[in-house]
Amino acid sequence: MPTKRLLSQLYISYLLVILICTLAVGGNALGWFDVLYYPLKERELLEKAHLVRSQVIAGLAAGGDVVGQRAAIDPLCKMWGQDTATRFTVVTPDGVVVGDSKEDPAVMDDHSMRPEVRSALAGRLASHQHDSPTLGIRMMYVAVPLEADGRVVGALRTSLALTEIRKATRDVGLRILGGAVVVVALTSALALLISRRLARPLVEMRQGADRFAQGDFERKLAVSDTEEIGGLAAALNSMARQLDRRIKTITRQQRELAAVLSSMTEGVLAIDDRGRVMSINRAAAEMLGVDAAAVVGHPVSEVVRNPDMHEFVTGVRDTRREADQELSFRREGGNLQLQVHGSSMHDEDGEHRGTLVVLRDVTRLRRLERMRSDFVANVSHELKTPITSIQGFVETLTEGAIEDVPTARHFLSIIARQAERLNAIVDDLLSLSAIEQDAERGRVTMAPTSLSEPVQAAVASCRAKADENRIGIDVACPETIEATISSHLVEQAVRNLLDNAIRYSDPGSQVQVSVERDEREVRVVVQDHGCGIAAEHLPRIFERFFCVDKARSRKLGGTGLGLAIVKHILQAHGGRVSVQSALRKGSVFTLHLPTGSSSGSTGERVAQDPAGAAFDS
Numbered sequence: 001m002p003t004k005r006l007l008s009q010l011y012i013s014y015l016l017v018i019l020i021c022t023l024a025v026g027g028n029a030l031g032w033f034d035v036l037y038y039p040l041k042e043r044e045l046l047e048k049a050h051l052v053r054s055q056v057i058a059g060l061a062a063g064g065d066v067v068g069q070r071a072a073i074d075p076l077c078k079m080w081g082q083d084t085a086t087r088f089t090v091v092t093p094d095g096v097v098v099g100d101s102k103e104d105p106a107v108m109d110d111h112s113m114r115p116e117v118r119s120a121l122a123g124r125l126a127s128h129q130h131d132s133p134t135l136g137i138r139m140m141y142v143a144v145p146l147e148a149d150g151r152v153v154g155a156l157r158t159s160l161a162l163t164e165i166r167k168a169t170r171d172v173g174l175r176i177l178g179g180a181v182v183v184v185a186l187t188s189a190l191a192l193l194i195s196r197r198l199a200r201p202l203v204e205m206r207q208g209a210d211r212f213a214q215g216d217f218e219r220k221l222a223v224s225d226t227e228e229i230g231g232l233a234a235a236l237n238s239m240a241r242q243l244d245r246r247i248k249t250i251t252r253q254q255r256e257l258a259a260v261l262s263s264m265t266e267g268v269l270a271i272d273d274r275g276r277v278m279s280i281n282r283a284a285a286e287m288l289g290v291d292a293a294a295v296v297g298h299p300v301s302e303v304v305r306n307p308d309m310h311e312f313v314t315g316v317r318d319t320r321r322e323a324d325q326e327l328s329f330r331r332e333g334g335n336l337q338l339q340v341h342g343s344s345m346h347d348e349d350g351e352h353r354g355t356l357v358v359l360r361d362v363t364r365l366r367r368l369e370r371m372r373s374d375f376v377a378n379v380s381h382e383l384k385t386p387i388t389s390i391q392g393f394v395e396t397l398t399e400g401a402i403e404d405v406p407t408a409r410h411f412l413s414i415i416a417r418q419a420e421r422l423n424a425i426v427d428d429l430l431s432l433s434a435i436e437q438d439a440e441r442g443r444v445t446m447a448p449t450s451l452s453e454p455v456q457a458a459v460a461s462c463r464a465k466a467d468e469n470r471i472g473i474d475v476a477c478p479e480t481i482e483a484t485i486s487s488h489l490v491e492q493a494v495r496n497l498l499d500n501a502i503r504y505s506d507p508g509s510q511v512q513v514s515v516e517r518d519e520r521e522v523r524v525v526v527q528d529h530g531c532g533i534a535a536e537h538l539p540r541i542f543e544r545f546f547c548v549d550k551a552r553s554r555k556l557g558g559t560g561l562g563l564a565i566v567k568h569i570l571q572a573h574g575g576r577v578s579v580q581s582a583l584r585k586g587s588v589f590t591l592h593l594p595t596g597s598s599s600g601s602t603g604e605r606v607a608q609d610p611a612g613a614a615f616d617s
């Protein structure tokens, strides 16, 4: 339905009222004018007749016969008629006209049968309206009897053309109409002003309500002094205040909820009953590899292209029961393991609203578990080899080989070597776990120390082995370079690197140990010119039990744990270890120790949170 403006509705109503009133008043006035004007004119005619009656009676008496009477009366009639714009007619009892202000009485017919004349000749006052046969127009007649000596001697008739009266009525009507037009013009202008005044607050209120609907609650509505409209504006203002407050509360709650959801490490995915994503937090979007803002409203089957996940969500939705499952998602660089928990969502009234899925990334956990079990398997395997060997030789000896002294000596030396290896593995494992535990619990005690202290100690402990293999060690370590370190751990790390450098170098070659510093870090560099490490092995050499060539490493007394220990020592210091190597050219291992916390530090420092190692190759 087309809407109408209040202003035009009010204005049109006012106009109608004004027009109806004006028409009613004007019409009525005109009607009353007619009602009052006709008797007034009759009375006027009567009065005029009365005024001249005596003169006519005298004329009739003086005239004698008809001719004489006409001569006496007719000029008078003509004179009066001219003066008063009234027709005067005098008729004798036998109907002869002896005077008429408009016509020659001689040519006028018998008037005794004119109704008003007949009444007057009969002695009665009479008035009548009819067409004048003489003038041919409608007239108003008043006739009075002319009496002398108690008898009727004639009738005097005064008359007026009705057109005159109608003209007067029309004049009055035109005046009334003119007045009405002025009144209508003035009142309709007034009506326009009033309508505008009435409509304006409502228009302003509508504009205000539009502003409120758009969320602009700052500008309030002006409260008019009209009770109803002012009350409405005040009610709207109060509604706006409440809405503003509620919207702010809801927005704040939404922000809090969004903040909670986005800071959660668990992924949260809400799905409606039609299987569309209602909301998804940052963690879930990252886990599922989707854009959180773009997927809301889309079917979850399109968003997460994983049939297992789809089946899981459908299952929870259909059964409305909680469920847990571990799902695997394919990703570049390895699968993602997600622990998925699904439950039904209900609102405050217990109404079912959809399905809530909470995702937990357990990839790292699973990898750690796998690493742990791999480690146990590796340890068992590493320990098993020397134990089996010892067992075998002991059995052979007990079965009689002990009698053969040279063989027994040889077997015993093998058993001793295997026991030594066992000891070495266990020692390395113990140091590794001690370092890990101390670092985890923040128990690694550090103090500002000159690096020459642990470096020289490590060189000294390796010197004998180096000499044995005819390998020279050059040391370049200024005493002034200090760092906040655990001296014995750094010594162990340098010793392990030197051990490897000696182990994997050819006799007669040289190993260099140097210490240097810049603004960011202190570096301990151990360089050899040995066999080197192939590029593809570099990323793995810091793993526990990893050996490029197991047989060779074992033969040389390696456990596969040396570099893992170095890595953990550096992590405990918040540093890292890097390696550069080229096959048959040699290797450069560098310990990077941060100076940041050590510069200006005088007291002891305990490493709280060792950062992850970065391995450059």
Ligand code: ADP
Pocket: 500, 501, 504, 528, 530, 531, 532, 533, 541, 546, 547, 548, 549, 553, 554, 557, 558, 559, 560, 561, 562, 563, 564, 587
């Ligand atoms: P291992 O006790 O077997 O030496 P590490 O953890 O110390 O164990 O070293 C792991 C592997 O890295 C070694 O088996 C060896 O193959 C390689 N490696 C370590 N240091 C060197 C080096 N200086 N030159 C050549 N290869 C090395």
